[in-house]
Amino acid sequence: MESPGSESSNGAAVAVATERLDLEAALALAARVAERPGPVVVDLAAVRAFTGAGAASLVYLVRSRGDGVRVHGAPEDLKRYLRELPLDEIVQADCLGCGIEEEPFLVAAGGGWLDFVDGMRYFAQLGLEFLYWVCIAPFRGVRLRVGKAVTELNRMGVEAIPIVALIALLMGVILALNAAGQLRAYGAEKYTANLVGIALTRELAPVITAILVAGRSGSAVAAEIATMQVSEEIDALRVMGINPRAFLLVPKLLALTLGMPVLVILASLVGIGGGFLVAVEALGLPARVYWDQTISALHVQDLALGGIKALVFGALVGLTGCTLGMRVRGGATGVGRVTTNAVVVSYVLVIVANALFTLLFFLIGL
């Protein structure tokens, strides 16, 4: 075996590869070859194993030096690997990332605003379309995909029950402990039941459930739709004459909008149960007193307000996930970005909507 950099019998410089042709060995080999201006013989007789990067370096050598490179003693499996490599396509991208240009700040900021306005328009349009597909289209003979909606309802609603119930129970416990601590000073522990019941039914159960569903299902909707968008599955549906909004989005929106009130009712009941446990077991309040107080404090309108909020929050979470998923740009990075954004935007919308509802109900005396 000849040593690195020695001369071959025909006068061409010889570069000897090591036993393992990996990236490190390939870089060293390339450096030695680069020192030689004339024809080069690359001796691979010592190579017993190779990596993808090592094989790629040979392609690089051949492409950069052309006919000045001769490869000697390459193992058969390396030759087979190279023969099967679809280089015709690999070398198409001569410079990865060369086409990416940084946008000037003002252009990027302006584009961001236009994108935001466009997103809002899509959100509103999708909301109206959802109402059309659910309330009008079935009466015009267009079938509502109930089967798909039930599947989604199971995934987004039924499977969410354990986590919603657990959090609601703990919320009830926390609320009761805090309320009892304050009310005891006035000898009014029994009103713990009133506070827990009203706070959970009107405010906490809808908001906490919406936040849990946004984190669990809103993000999943955004990720699923975005992945389908970047892999051209949405385009494929359109080419098959299938409206992707009716086929994909409406069942998800329907499931979230209808599933949320059910989850909120469940969360309210379990939360009240949590308060009951604290009041009866820890504070010694008679069970009968707790239930009587709860029933006297809660009115139908409290349940109705919670239900209305839940419907709207469900629609907001679904519309956010669907809008962001459909408007994804880029590949895997874009999918990750819209998934995160779906959660953050849903949280903000739910909290803002809750504040507006509470203000509205206060102003009209509900």
Add this chain to the structure above:
Amino acid sequence: MAPVVAARGVSFRYGEREVLDGISFEVRAGEIVTIMGPSGCGKTTLLRLIVGLERPQLGELRVLGEELSTLDEDRADRFRRRLGMCFQFGALLNSLTVGDNLALPLREDPRVPEDLISIVVRSRLSQVGLAGAEERLPAELSGGMRKRAGLARALVLDPELVLFDEPTSGLDPVTAAGLDRTILDVRRRTGTTMVVVTHDLASAMTISDRLVVLIEGRIRAIGSPGEIERCTDASVADFVKRRAAAAAAGGGAAIVARHFD
């Protein structure tokens, strides 16, 4: 007979970037026309315009006698059932089995009984060499199989026009040649008109009746494979020469043959 595709002065831009500039060409019934050009020349955009996934900003584009950009969404959806498209990576719905992917457009028509759907799906899969694959998920298929399943789905509604986006990209030469044979076989049996977008010169020369060479958003040449090879336009000749050289010298097999002992 009216052309299946007739483009007159079609232009399209993404933001400030002009992608297609005054494109005019026709595709006649039963033809396989291949649109070729370097990366980023607007080939795929032209395909998306033909199938109505984008709308031209200037000019007129008629497909099967209809100007898709003038149709509302419902009519466009119904019209697209006369077309089939084979996407670059198959674009099969990953959550559905191969069989369900093929059945999807058929199930949109409530008149089609499930037994008939099953027969159509199995026979289409058999035609593209995927018999027995109906219960498999797309993730369980190789790249070439996914493309063939995509072709089967594109053909499931007996379309009058089938469009292919880079059908042989990412496939080894043997599989690519097999897909070319499948495309020719389908055309021979059904007489379906096909528009293919590719940068694979060998595939284009094999399957095409005519080629359209698109460079920097403009058509530089239209003709039979022989006419394109003999074309004197400098940009076309340069493109063909570079693609041929890349195919001959850039392939791994050629590198081994030329440079290895």
